[in-house]
Every structure is written in C-alpha cells, then in structure tokens.
Amino acid sequence: xxxxxxxxxxxxxxxxxxxxxxxxxxxxxxxxxxxxxxxxxxxxxxxxxxxxxxxxxxxxxxxxxxxxxxxxxxxxxxxxxxxxxxxxxxxxxxxxxxxxxxxxxxxxxxxxxxxxxxxxxxxxxxxxxxxxxxxxxxxxxxxxxxxxxxxxxxxxxxxx
Amino acid sequence: xxxxxxxxxxxxxxxxxxxxxxxxxxxxxxxxxxxxxxxxxxxxxxxxxxxxxxxxxxxxxxxxxxxxxxxxxxxxxxxxxxxxxxxxxxxxxxxxxxxxxxxxxxxxxxxxxxxxxxxxxxxxxxxxxxxxxxxxxxxxxxxxxxxxxxxxxxxxxxxxxxxxxxxxxxxxxxxxxxxxxxxxxxxxxxxxxxxxxxxxxxxxxxxxxxxxxxxxxxxxxxxxxxxxxxxxxxxxxxxxxxxxxxxxxxxxxxxxxxxxxxxxxxxxxxxxxxxxxxxxxxxxxxxxxxxxxxxxxxxxxxxxxxxxxxxxxxxxxxxxxxxxxxxxxxxxxxxxxxxxxxxxxxxxxxxxxxxxxxxxxxxxxxxxxxxxxxxxxxxxxxxxxxxxxxxxxxxxxxxxxxxxxxxxxxx
Amino acid sequence: xxxxxxxxxxxxxxxxxxxxxxxxxxxxxxxxxxxxxxxxxxxxxxxxxxxxxxxxxxxxxxxxxxxxxxxxxxxxxxxxxxxxxxxxxxxxxxxxxxxxxxxx
Numbered sequence: 001x002x003x004x005x006x007x008x009x010x011x012x013x014x015x016x017x018x019x020x021x022x023x024x025x026x027x028x029x030x031x032x033x034x035x036x037x038x039x040x041x042x043x044x045x046x047x048x049x050x051x052x053x054x055x056x057x058x059x060x061x062x063x064x065x066x067x068x069x070x071x072x073x074x075x076x077x078x079x080x081x082x083x084x085x086x087x088x089x090x091x092x093x094x095x096x097x098x099x100x101x102x103x104x105x106x107x108x109x110x111x112x113x114x115x116x117x118x119x120x121x122x123x124x125x126x127x128x129x130x131x132x133x134x135x136x137x138x139x140x141x142x143x144x145x146x147x148x149x150x151x152x153x154x155x156x157x158x159x160x
Numbered sequence: 161x162x163x164x165x166x167x168x169x170x171x172x173x174x175x176x177x178x179x180x181x182x183x184x185x186x187x188x189x190x191x192x193x194x195x196x197x198x199x200x201x202x203x204x205x206x207x208x209x210x211x212x213x214x215x216x217x218x219x220x221x222x223x224x225x226x227x228x229x230x231x232x233x234x235x236x237x238x239x240x241x242x243x244x245x246x247x248x249x250x251x252x253x254x255x256x257x258x259x260x261x262x263x264x265x266x267x268x269x270x271x272x273x274x275x276x277x278x279x280x281x282x283x284x285x286x287x288x289x290x291x292x293x294x295x296x297x298x299x300x301x302x303x304x305x306x307x308x309x310x311x312x313x314x315x316x317x318x319x320x321x322x323x324x325x326x327x328x329x330x331x332x333x334x335x336x337x338x339x340x341x342x343x344x345x346x347x348x349x350x351x352x353x354x355x356x357x358x359x360x361x362x363x364x365x366x367x368x369x370x371x372x373x374x375x376x377x378x379x380x381x382x383x384x385x386x387x388x389x390x391x392x393x394x395x396x397x398x399x400x401x402x403x404x405x406x407x408x409x410x411x412x413x414x415x416x417x418x419x420x421x422x423x424x425x426x427x428x429x430x431x432x433x434x435x436x437x438x439x440x441x442x443x444x445x446x447x448x449x450x451x452x453x454x455x456x457x458x459x460x461x462x463x464x465x466x467x468x469x470x471x472x473x474x475x476x477x478x479x480x481x482x483x484x485x486x487x488x489x490x491x492x493x494x495x496x497x498x499x500x501x502x503x504x505x506x507x508x509x510x511x512x513x514x515x516x517x518x519x520x521x522x523x524x525x526x527x528x529x530x531x532x533x534x535x536x537x538x539x540x541x542x543x544x545x546x547x548x549x550x551x552x553x554x555x556x557x558x559x560x561x562x563x564x565x566x567x568x569x570x571x
Numbered sequence: 572x573x574x575x576x577x578x579x580x581x582x583x584x585x586x587x588x589x590x591x592x593x594x595x596x597x598x599x600x601x602x603x604x605x606x607x608x609x610x611x612x613x614x615x616x617x618x619x620x621x622x623x624x625x626x627x628x629x630x631x632x633x634x635x636x637x638x639x640x641x642x643x644x645x646x647x648x649x650x651x652x653x654x655x656x657x658x659x660x661x662x663x664x665x666x667x668x669x670x671x672x673x674x675x
Binding site: 010014051052056063071088090093104118120125128129132133136148152154155 | 574578579580581582585587589591592595596597599601602604605609612613615620622627630634635637638639642643645646647648649650652653654655657659
C-alpha cells in the first residue's frame with residue numbers, strides 16, 4: 001500500500017468534508033460533499049475492497065447526491081446562503097475528534113501493519129451474499145421497497 | 161489473461177501475429193524502455209498504463225472526428241441531400257475545419273454564472289465518458305484496464321454523468337438550461353435502471369462481472385455454424401434490444417433528445433457554452449455513445465469474436481470495430497428517420513414497458529439455464545418472453561381511442 | 572512507510588467530526604442530511620479498515636456490513652429528503668430553527 005497515495009487521498013477527502021461543512025452556498029457544499037465521497041471511494045480502492053468503492057460511487061454520487069440536488073432545487077424559496085459553522089458546533093466537533101483520537105492512540109492493538117490477504121473478488125462477495133447473508137439481503141430488499149413507497153407517499157400531493 | 165489459440169484460415173502464424181500486433185508492439189516498446197533506462201518495475205507499469213491511455217485516446221478521438229463528418233453525410237443522404245463535401249476529398253477533412261472554428265471562438269461565460277461549476281461541468285462529463293472506455297475488451301488480450309468488477313465500474317462512472325449534467329444546467333444561471341438539465345437527469349435516471357437490469361441476465365449466465373470473461377463465455381459455435389453469442393438466445397435478443405434503446409436514451413440521441421431539443425429549449429443544459437467547451441460536450445456525447453455501443457457489442461454480440469469459423473483469420477480488433485460501426489450506423493439511421501418523443505411518453509415507456517420486460521429477461525435467462533441450454537431451454541424462455549410481451553401490450557393499450565380520419569378539401 | 576490501522580482510524584474520526592460539525596452548526600435541513608451521510612461514510616471507512624487489518628474470516632464480514640450500510644444510507648437519505656420536501660410544502664421554510672410548533 002503506497003503512503004503517497006494515502007496522504008493525497010486523505011488531504012482531498014478531509015478538505016472536501018470540511019468545505020462541505022462550512023461553505024455558505026448550498027450548491028458548492030453539495031458538490032464538495034460529492035468530492036469527499038469520491039475520496040472515501042478511493043480509500044476503499046486502496047484498502048483492496050474495490051467492489052464496495054464502486055458501489056459507493058454508484059449509490060452515493062449517482063443517486064444520493066442527485067437527490068440532494070433535486071431537493072435543493074425544489075425548496076428554493078429560502079435564501080440561498082446559509083450561515084457557516086458557528087463556534088459552539090466547531091468546539092463540540094473538535095472535542096469529539098479529540099476523544100476519538102485519544103481512544104485510538106490509547107489502544108495498542110490497532111498499531112499494526114497490513115497483513116497479506118486473499119484478493120476480494122466479486123465472486124466471494126456474491127457467494128457470501130447468497131449463503132451466509134441471504135436473510136439480511138431479503139430484509140434490505142424489503143427495507144428499500146418500504147423506503148421507496150414511503151418517500152412517494154410523503155411527497156405525493158393530496159387530491160383536492 | 162485468457163490466451164486462446166487461434167485457428168487460422170490459411171497461415172496460422174501470420175494471422176496470429178497480425179491479431180496480436182498491437183500487444184507485441186507495446187511489449188517491444190516497454191522492453192526497449194526498460195533496457196534504455198534500467199528503471200524499476202513500477203515505472204514500467206506506469207509507462208504501460210500511459211501507453212494504453214494514449215492509444216485509447218488516439219483511436220477514439222480519431223473515431224469521433226470521423227463519425228462527426230460521417231453522421232452529417234449519412235443524415236444528408238437520408239434527407240436526399242449531400243452532406244458536407246467541400247473540405248477535402250468527399251468532405252472528410254471537415255472535422256479539421258470544425259476544430260479550428262471551435263478553438264478560435266470567443267469563450268463567453270454569463271456574468272452571473274457560477275464560474276467554478278460552469279467551468280468544471282464539461283470536464284467532468286468528458287472525463288466520465290473517457291473513463292468508461294477503459295474496461296472494454298477491444299481485441300484478444302487488448303483490454304486497457306482489467307478490473308474485477310468491470311461492468312460495475314462502467315455503470316458507476318456513467319452515473320456521475322448525471323451530476324455533471326446538472327452542474328452544467330445550474331451553473332449557467334439560465335432558466336432554459338435548468339429546465340433542460342432537469343429533463344436530462346429525469347430521463348437518464350429513469351433509463352439507468354433498465355440499462356443495468358438488462359445486463360443482469362448476461363452476468364447471471366456467465367458468473368463474472370469482468371468483460372473479458374463475458375467475451376470468453378461466448379466462444380464456440382453451436383452445430384459448427386451459429387456462434388454462441390448471447391444475442392442468438394431469446395432472452396439475449398430481448399435484452400440486447402432493451403439495452404440498445406436504453407443506451408440511446410442515456411446518450412440523449414434522437415428520438416430521445418428532449419434535453420437538447422433544438423426546436424424547443426435551444427440547447428438545453430449546453431445553451432450557455434460556446435467554443436471549446438461546447439466542443440467538449442459534443443465530444444463527451446459521442447464518446448459516451450462509443451462506450452455504450454462497445455459494451456453492447458461486448459455483452460451481446462460476442463465482443464471480438466468472428467461470426468463464422470471460416471472468417472477467423474481476420475484480426476479480432478477488426479471484428480470489434482466492425483460491430484461497433486454497425487451499431488453506430490443504426491444510431492445514425494434512427495436519428496435520421498424517427499421524430500422526437502415527448503418527455504412524458506419517454507417516462508411512460510421506461511417505467512411501464514421497458515422495466516417489466518427487463519425483469520422478464522432475467523426470469524427467461526434463468527429458465528433457459530435450468531431447462532438445459534439447448535433447444536428446450538430456448539423454447540421455454542421464448543414462451544416466457546412472448547407471454548409477458550403480449551400481456552403488457554394488451555394492458556398498456558387501453559388509452560388509445562382512434563377516431564376515423566376526416567379529410568377536408570377545398571370546394 | 573505503509574499506513575497503519577491507526578492512521579485510517581484517525582482519518583475516519585476526522586471525517587466523522589466534519590459530519591458532526593455540519594449537523595450541529597447548520598440551519599438548513601438538507602445540510603444536516605449531508606452531515607449525516609458523511610458520518611455514515613466515515614463509519615463505513617472504519618469497517619473496511621478493520622476488515623483489512625484483521626485476520627480474514629470466510630465470509631468477509633466487514634465488507635458485507637459496509638455494503639448493507641450503503642444501501643440503508645441511501646434509503647434513509649431518500650426518506651429524509653422526502654420529509655424535507657413535505658415540510659417545505661407545509662411550512663414554506665427549511666430552516667430547522669423555525670420548526671418549533673411542538674415546543675412545550
């Protein structure tokens with residue numbers, strides 16, 4: 001695993017995430033959110049889980065980002081700008097980050113290097129989905145159907 | 161990689177070396193590079209990727225230039241006129257003239273447009289289209305980048321096009337652009353689902369998401385005569401037609417070019433772009449077409465396999481580009497002959513017809529597999545598809561009321 | 572120097588804090604949803620990092636959890652955005668500070 005790639009992707013992701021949290025114009029924040037997700041997908045590629053990275057790009061950027069953009073368009077009567085970060089929120093976020101980082105550094109068992117693993121092929125994921133994880137798969141299917149119907153019902157205009 | 165032996169027609173060694181001429185040339189170049197510089201292994205890998213990328217860009221940009229003039233000439237002939245025929249022999253140097261014109265045009269950006277978003281949108285669309293070209297096998301051992309989930313990579317990259325189209329529409333600060341962008345995204349999202357579900361039977365039958373393996377699963381000939389391409393099975397033929405139509409919609413081509421309807425909303429999301437940025441949009445649309453037709457040829461038409469066993473001496477890349485050109489000709493033909501459909505007709509078509517038919521293809525492929533892959537499987541899957549098609553046609557036809565035609569003549 | 576697990580966990584914690592910042596300090600409802608999605612992405616990164624650096628089990632559990640989490644996040648984003656649209660239709664505002672009708 002190359003460390004140059006890791007540093008570059010980490011800088012890209014964190015910069016985009018901070019921009020998404022603090023930019024004032026809605027559209028710019030949404031687009032930097034999409035860039036942050038591309039960075040997370042690049043991390044997944046670096047970690048050897050390419051399938052999950054591709055699913056992330058496909059679902060988040062292809063669907064969720066487009067949904068967010070459409071919703072921004074449909075709810076536009078508000079002022080287009082939003083106040084950026086305020087000090088209370090920033091303090092709390094820094095405190096949470098400090099707590100998590102302290103917990104990570106305090107645990108000696110996570111200071112390990114990357115072992116050699118078998119390549120994660122799509123075949124293995126498919127086999128796992130159809131044998132060990134078949135019930136969660138069906139439940140996720142039901143959940144997605146319920147979410148689809150629920151979202152449709154919520155935005156359907158009432159018949160007068 | 162999958163190295164298959166080639167049955168040559170006359171001289172096996174000659175046909176094999178012609179077939180692998182680009183692969184051998186690249187290996188020779190890399191050997192020369194490592195001998196000249198003595199560089200470590202990873203530099204040679206980067207150089208190999210760079211050679212792949214440049215070859216890909218060269219081939220497809222040339223094909224784009226050629227197709228832009230051929231399309232106008234073929235459209236002209238369909239409309240009983242000559243196409244462009246002034247620049248060069250038979251007008252074939254027209255792309256050069258077009259390129260010079262686009263490059264020297266003034267680049268106008270609207271005053272209140274969002275400059276960063278307006279600038280990045282064409283770049284993102286072009287990048288997504290070119291990335292999608294990288295996983296298609298163009299010949300024997302000639303895939304630029306082999307990724308394990310190649311088909312998923314293709315669709316993931318294609319889905320970022322929607323966001324880029326929206327960026328183009330919104331960044332122009334123009335109501336027509338916004339309207340065109342929203343129509344374009346609604347159309348692309350609706351047809352993305354059928355596009356993926358029609359690929360599902362192929363992936364199910366082959367068992368791999370890698371385009372190389374999908375092409376390798378289509379070798380051989382049944383009865384020594386008919387090639388084992390997936391288009392010659394009932395579910396494959398239906399899935400091919402549905403994939404082709406969905407690809408037409410994804411590329412925003414007539415009869416589905418509502419987003420860029422020239423008579424309605426000027427140029428949709430590309431209204432405020434001039435000069436080189438418009439050329440980038442144009443190029444991205446054509447390269448997207450090449451990618452979709454390349455994938456259709458890979459999944460359903462057997463990729464780089466030849467249709468008859470006596471013709472196998474012709475190199476594999478020639479067969480691939482022949483199939484690509486045939487599909488592109490059908491695209492141009494459809495553009496010249498069919499009128500534009502309305503946006504609500506497009507949506508109805510997607511959700512009420514194409515989506516149920518694509519689910520039927522999945523079931524028909526399963527029936528074909530479990531009834532043995534021979535004649536019995538063929539017949540049973542054909543029955544499944546015919547039943548669903550007839551049912552859908554009868555269910556969806558209830559709204560049409562035709563009145564008898566009345567002709568009025570001047571008295 | 573290859574990155575260790577600690578570095579990945581720090582990056583994921585930073586991404587989570589950025590999402591938390593977005594949730595806590597924004598007024599527009601859609602921004603809060605963006606923050607929630609970022610926190611979910613950070614949790615997915617954590618799962619995959621732990622999967623990579625640990626002894627392999629036969630079904631790749633970390634990867635499975637990440638895949639299901641992505642699907643559930645998409646469903647939740649869809650319903651959340653539908654809620655925002657429904658609220659906007661009724662109250663004509665997306666500022667969450669103004670949605671205080673049930674205040675005691």
